[in-house]
Amino acid sequence: MQTDNETPHENGESEELNKSPDLDEPEDGESDDPFLQLSNEVHDTVPVISKPSPVEFLREYVCKNRPVLIRGALEEWPLFKQEERRWTNAYLRKMVGDCDITVAITPNGYADAVVNETLFVLPEERKMKFSNFLDFFDKEEPTLEAYYVQHQNSNFISEFQALWADVPSDIDFATEALGAKPDAVNFWMGDDRSVTSLHKDHYENLYAVIAGQKHFTLYPPTDYPFLYERSFISGTYKTKPSGEMGIVIDVPHKEVPWIAVDPLLPNYQRYPLFQYASPIEVTVNAGDLFYLPSMFFHHVQQKGDEEGRTIAVNYWYDMDFDLKYAYFRFLEKMSKQYQEANVES
C-alpha cells in the first residue's frame, strides 16, 4: 500500500523513465499535444466533503465527472450506529456463516488481470460456506493462495441476505440525483494481498468502506490515450490435482479489452506514453463513502483492519450514456492512431 503522497511513479521500484516519445512539453508553457492539453485540463485532486444534497452531488460531481470522498458518510448506517450489528467476524459468522458464497481464488491476489502481457485471466471461483472463508482470518499463517469475495453480480443481494438490514439498500442522495435505484450492490472482503488491476466501468460507483482501508489510483477518462487498452485472449485460474494453480484458456475463445500496464511497476519501454498519465491517489477509510465516476480508470489496493480484513459494499448506478460517453468513444477511436504515431523513438 502506498502512502497518500507517493505516486506509483515516485516509489522508486519502477523502471527508469524512458523519456521518449517527447510530447513537446515545454517547462514554461503549454504543450502543443492535444491529448496532453486535454489531460492537463482535468482536476487532479479529490475533494473531501460531508454528505451532499442530491442537487450538489449531481451538479458538482456527477455532471463534472469528478470523484469525491464523503467523510464519515456511514455513521448513520445500522452497522456503525448499533454496537450489536458491528461486522466483527463473530457477528458475520452468526448471521451468514452457513450461507454458500462465491470466492475468487488466485495465486497472487490479481483477479481479472493481464498475465505476462498476453492473457486476461479470471480467478477460479469456488463456492464455500462463509464460515470457512472467515476461518482464513483466524489462522496464524496466511493461505498460500489469495481468497477474495468479489463476485460482482450484485452478490450482496444474492448471497448475503442476512446482512441486508445492516446497510441501506441504496444511497439516498445518489438515487435522488440519478433518478433510479442501483443496478447492483456488491460485497467485497479480502486481505492485503488482493489487488484490482486497472480498468473502468460503465457505472456511477458509490463505494463504502466498512473495515480496513482501500487505496484507489485513478486515471481520468482523458488519460485514455496513455493507457494502452488492448484485446487479450481470456483464461481462468484452475487448481490442478497437485494443488498448484494453473491457467486454462477459455473455450470458446474470447477476447477481452483490458489494460496491461501496472501502475505499481510500469513498463515504460513497452508503454512509453504512460509517463504522461496523471494518477490521482485517494485512500478511503472505514466509515467513508467514495464516489467514483463512470469511465474513470481505477486500480485498487487494500489494507486490513486489526483482524487483517478489508470489507466494503458498493452501489453501482447505471450511467447516463450522454455526450460524455460519445466524447469518450471518440477518444477511444483517436487513441490507437495517436499511440502508433508516438511509438518509442
Ligand SMILES: O=C(O)CCC(=O)C(=O)O
Ligand atoms: O475493491 C476492489 O477491489 C475493486 C473495486 C472496483 O473495481 C469497483 O468497484 O469497480
